[in-house]
Amino acid sequence: MKHFTLDELTRSDAARAHHLDNTPGEAARVALELLVARVLDPLREWWEGPVRVTSGYRSPAVNRLVGGVASSQHCLGEAADLTVGSRRHNRLVFEHIRLCLPFDQLIAEQPDAEGPAWVHVSYRAGRLRRQVVGGQ
Numbered sequence: 001m002k003h004f005t006l007d008e009l010t011r012s013d014a015a016r017a018h019h020l021d022n023t024p025g026e027a028a029r030v031a032l033e034l035l036v037a038r039v040l041d042p043l044r045e046w047w048e049g050p051v052r053v054t055s056g057y058r059s060p061a062v063n064r065l066v067g068g069v070a071s072s073q074h075c076l077g078e079a080a081d082l083t084v085g086s087r088r089h090n091r092l093v094f095e096h097i098r099l100c101l102p103f104d105q106l107i108a109e110q111p112d113a114e115g116p117a118w119v120h121v122s123y124r125a126g127r128l129r130r131q132v133v134g135g136q
């Protein structure tokens, strides 16, 4: 991982506030490293500016706390929510991932006319669905 640390991929205000452990196990850590190597690091190098991960790994307890779906790829270390600071720029990032990078699922979250509030992207070992939700 060149541009991201395990700490920023596992940091969770909700976990801290509720004294929940959000340390990933070995499999989730390996998945996070793959997500960074294939998607996040290449994205950061293209963008040439800060890419902030607002939610990466979530333990099942943390995921329940934040209202994530039970099957969330965040719990497997396969997904990250990210923003580059504005909806307009998030749209550019979303389009770049859609057109130029490998991914399993890509979601424009809470979009308005300007663009998404944040971008959810996942990657996993094996077959990639390349499922795109929103962003038009």
Ligand SMILES: [Zn+2]
Binding pocket: 055, 074, 079, 080, 081, 120, 121
């Ligand atoms: Zn997400």
